[in-house]
Amino acid sequence: MxxxxxxxxxxxxxxxxxxxxxxxxxxxxxxxxxxxxxxxxxxxxxxxxxxxxxxxxxxxxxxxxxxxxxxxxxxxxxxxxxxxxxxxxxxxxxxxxxxxxxxxxxxxxxxxxxxxxxxxxxxxxxxxxxxxxxxxxxxxxxxxxxxxxxxxxxxxxxxxxxxxxxxxxxxxxxxxxxxxxxxxxxxxxxxxxxxxxxxxxxxxxxxxxxxxxxxxxxxxxxxxxxxxxxxxIYGEAERAPMLPDVVDAMAAYAARHIEQGGKLSHVTRHMTGLFHGRGGARRFRQILSTDATRPGAGPEVLHRAFLEVAPGAQDEAA
Ligand SMILES: Cc1cc2nc3c(=O)[nH]c(=O)nc-3n(C[C@H](O)[C@H](O)[C@H](O)COP(=O)(O)O)c2cc1C
Missing domain, CATH: 3.20.20.70 (Aldolase class I)
Structure with a gap:
């Protein structure tokens, strides 16, 4: 798209x-x-x-x-x-x-x-x-x-x-x-x-x-x-990905992207809906739409946004 x-x-x-x-x-x-x-x-x-x-x-x-x-x-x-x-x-x-x-x-x-x-x-x-x-x-x-x-x-x-x-x-x-x-x-x-x-x-x-x-x-x-x-859909036996792992992987990816001259928001703009329907989702989205777009924003902003998500909502994605 x-x-x-x-x-x-x-x-x-x-x-x-x-x-x-x-x-x-x-x-x-x-x-x-x-x-x-x-x-x-x-x-x-x-x-x-x-x-x-x-x-x-x-x-x-x-x-x-x-x-x-x-x-x-x-x-x-x-x-x-x-x-x-x-x-x-x-x-x-x-x-x-x-x-x-x-x-x-x-x-x-x-x-x-x-x-x-x-x-x-x-x-x-x-x-x-x-x-x-x-x-x-x-x-x-x-x-x-x-x-x-x-x-x-x-x-x-x-x-x-x-x-x-x-x-x-x-x-x-x-x-x-x-x-x-x-x-x-x-x-x-x-x-x-x-x-x-x-x-x-x-x-x-x-x-x-x-x-x-x-x-x-x-x-x-x-x-x-x-x-x-x-x-x-594919009948895989493995458990669904854990959202904290997804956030960690994305923070590491964003760090690499920033090192190469990119911006945090290039990565995080796609992630605003990750916690849709879960406690803290709104705050997570807000931080990604504001703080993550500021000049010099680093991957710690993603971790900080994640801390806003209600503990019960942080675990398994599915
Ligand atoms: C922002 C945006 C960009 C899109 N760009 C493409 C595209 O490049 N190629 C394409 O085949 N369809 C594109 N689409 C259409 C979607 O692939 C899809 O066919 C359409 O949104 C209907 O499916 P959905 O109801 O699951 O979204 C785009 C849709 C949106 C919302």
Whole structure:
């Protein structure tokens, strides 16, 4: 998610789940090819498994960007066919590609040819006045015939005119049934669902119908829910991570980041919701939003914020 799931956010989420696949922000293919690659693509090995999401609509450029991403060590390349923002529409990529499934297929084919890692697509159920029954089938058939390894579907339309990107994540109604029907038709293909999933229990319910569940805002705003993923979704026997350990790991990570010239808030801005719903959560959030953003703030601010959390709420995350 753009501006959210940067490397610091992913490192943090990885402390909460060892198994869930993490996604980068969308990076435009041209930027990967011409931009500062270390800044755009660099990540910490601890983030594995991690997928790189690309934006674009030119097969040759996407193939080149995918190759660069694979060489950086990403586990998967994902093509964005769901983002409705104006900036993205002007470059002919994102959700407007729902209208040109053959072009999306050509993009996938080119990326598949250039990398050995999985190539996946994330889309909507349709855009504007498209009929989702037809539009999603056409898109799915195009990407799977081109060799896509998975299709993730944000289970609502995007309206390219008249709604802001934010409204496009809330106003068009969710239609999980449409995604379930796609899975029934393409039973051998990996179909993942996304949109409005708030809890790990809800995710588990979707898994009776589809192969994967992608969490966006809930994972970001209430990251503590991720601590239940390994046991509940992957059946891991290990106990959930302990929150004091997560805070310690993040303080050590922040110290390294600061040593390299970064700021504490680059790391802690993603952590404000960690204690959501627990005693002291508000104070924890306040300290991270104020003291942690002051010039020269060090990792001790994170520890100090943690001391505000009620003792009973400090322990196991899940
Ligand atoms: C701040 C923000 C940035 C986002 N950036 C991306 C992005 O770069 N690529 C993408 O595929 N979806 C992006 N999304 C959409 C989410 O991935 C997701 O599809 C959407 O929020 C619905 O899922 P949710 O209800 O679980 O959040 C973004 C969402 C938000 C809130």
């Amino acid at each position: 753009m501006d959210w799931t940067d490397r610091h956010c992913r490192f943090f989420h990885r402390q909460l789940t060892r198994r869930a696949l993490l996604y980068t922000e969308m990076v435009v293919a041209d930027a990967v090819i011409h931009g500062n690659r270390e800044r755009l693509l660099g990540f910490d090995e601890a983030e594995y498994p991690v997928a790189l999401q690309l934006g674009g609509s030119e097969p040759a450029k996407l193939a080149e960007a995918a190759r660069i991403g694979a060489a950086f060590g990403y586990d998967e390349i994902n093509l964005n066919v769901g983002c409705p923002s104006d900036r993205v529409q002007s470059g002919t990529f994102g959700a407007c590609l729902m209208k040109v499934p053959d072009l999306v297929g050509a993009c996938v084919a080119a990326m598949k040819e250039s990398v050995a890692i999985p190539v996946t697509v994330k889309c909507r159920i349709g855009v504007d006045d498209q009929n989702p029954e037809e539009a999603l089938d056409r898109l799915a058939d195009a990407v799977f015939s081109a060799g896509a390894d998975a299709l993730w579907v944000h289970a609502r339309k995007a309206w390219l005119q008249g709604l802001s990107p934010r409204e496009n994540r809330d106003i068009p109604p969710l239609d999980y049934g449409r995604v379930y029907r796609l899975k029934e038709r393409l039973s051998k293909k990996f179909i993942g669902i996304n949109g409005g999933v708030q809890t790990i229990d809800e995710a588990a319910t979707h898994l009776a119908h589809v192969d994967g569940v992608m969490l966006g805002r809930s994972a970001y705003h209430t990251p503590g829910i991720l601590a239940a993923v390994d046991a509940r």
